[in-house]
Amino acid sequence: MPSRTRILLVDDNPQDRRLVLREIRRGRPDAVVVEVFDRQGLDLTLSSQRFDLVITDYHLQWSDGLHVVKKVKRLDAHCPVIMFTGTGNEEVAVQAMKEGLDDYIIKNVRHLVRLRGAIEAALEHAAERRRAANLAKRLEGLLASLNVGAFRCTSEGQVVDFNAPLANMLSSSPSERVHPALEARLSSLAAQLTSDAPSSGDVNERELVFQSDNGEPRILRISLMRIDDEGSACIEGLVQDVTLQRRLEQERRQADVAAAQIAMLSPRESEVLLRVAAGEPNKVIARRLDIAEKTVEKHRANLMRKTSARSVADLVRLVMAAQHGEER
Incomplete structure (x- = not known):
């Protein structure tokens, strides 16, 4: 069941309040309307309750409508405010709009009929602003996550x-x-x-x-x-x-190149490569593979040429890149 619309009516003229209340009831008969006619009542009401809409006169014996607009917007920037007054002017209307006023209606019988439409439009626009604010908040949370x-x-x-x-x-x-x-x-x-x-x-x-x-x-x-x-x-x-993503892509490319270069080596050259990369000297490699040391030197020269390596450090990086690719 939808909640009833809560409207705050600020006017120190009881007759004008009755006129506004009648128009509100014609458009929203179930609306909850709270009437305020002095500063103490306004302060107490705004500090203890929340409203869907505020309708205020401009000329109040204890203040003015601009004060009401500022106070309401300070508490709830999305709460719409309509100024329904017979004492304002264009300068007041412009200043009130700058403070966030949603509509400005001259208080006379001819303009009274506009009030119902202004109420509906203000409530609809406020709902749109709240939806937009909620969407922006959810989007901000999504981007952060x-x-x-x-x-x-x-x-x-x-x-x-x-x-x-x-x-x-x-x-x-x-x-x-x-x-x-x-x-x-x-x-x-x-x-x-x-x-x-x-x-x-x-x-x-x-x-x-x-x-x-x-x-x-x-x-x-x-x-x-x-x-x-x-x-x-x-x-x-x-x-x-995308720093990490690009780094991983580069490592994958390097691994593919390293694997392709090692694939060009003969089985014996591959064995020599692994042992050279492990830091074993030629003499140890020859003994482990049961081949002559000169043969090891020949294999080293061949694999250096095939892989375009210029140093043992290049060979170590080549083996590490290939092994890194296999781990993936």
Whole structure:
């Protein structure tokens, strides 16, 4: 069963409160309406109860509607507020809108009929804002659990917001500016994206390498999207640290190359290779394989040539790479 709509009505004129209450009942007969007509009642009510909507007059004997709007929004930014007044003006309306007012209605019989529609629209918009906020919160949690960084920057590449996972990747605090080296690269990418993809919604992916605060090179895969936010273009992006992934891919490639090089060796050359890589001198290898020391030298020369190795260290790395690939 859906919960009943809770509405706070702030007006020190009892006759006007009755008019507003009548309009509320016509649209939402089951609504719970709490009437407040003085400062003490407002403070006590807002400190102890939560509401789905607030309707307030502008001119109050003990305050004004702007104070009410600020107080409500400070407690619940998503709670819609409608100002229904006969004493305000355009300047008041503009100031109230800046404070988060959802609608402004002149208090007279001709405009009274607008109140019901304004109530429904304000409640619907508030529900949309709450859904969007909840979705953003869940998305933020998902990105954090997946260790995916997120950021927003201007079309010029100036980073204006980024999340904790990205800060961790950069070894910096979320309260500080993003890593200068990365911001410089983002600026370049943002400029390129703006010229390459003038329409919103296109996703561009890039990988870049930069030095983190501890001096280690990091490889980041960045997905950029150009969006229009209230008429101004900006860039939103997701960042994944693929350093380990790229390192493993490189190790796999090296293992494949090493295995292919060893496969070109004869069985005896392979035996000699393993013993050379283990640090055994030619004399020991000859004795263990029951062959002449000169034969060992010949096998060493052949396997060095076939593998393009220049030193014993190269042979050791070759064997280690091949063995690492077999372990996978």
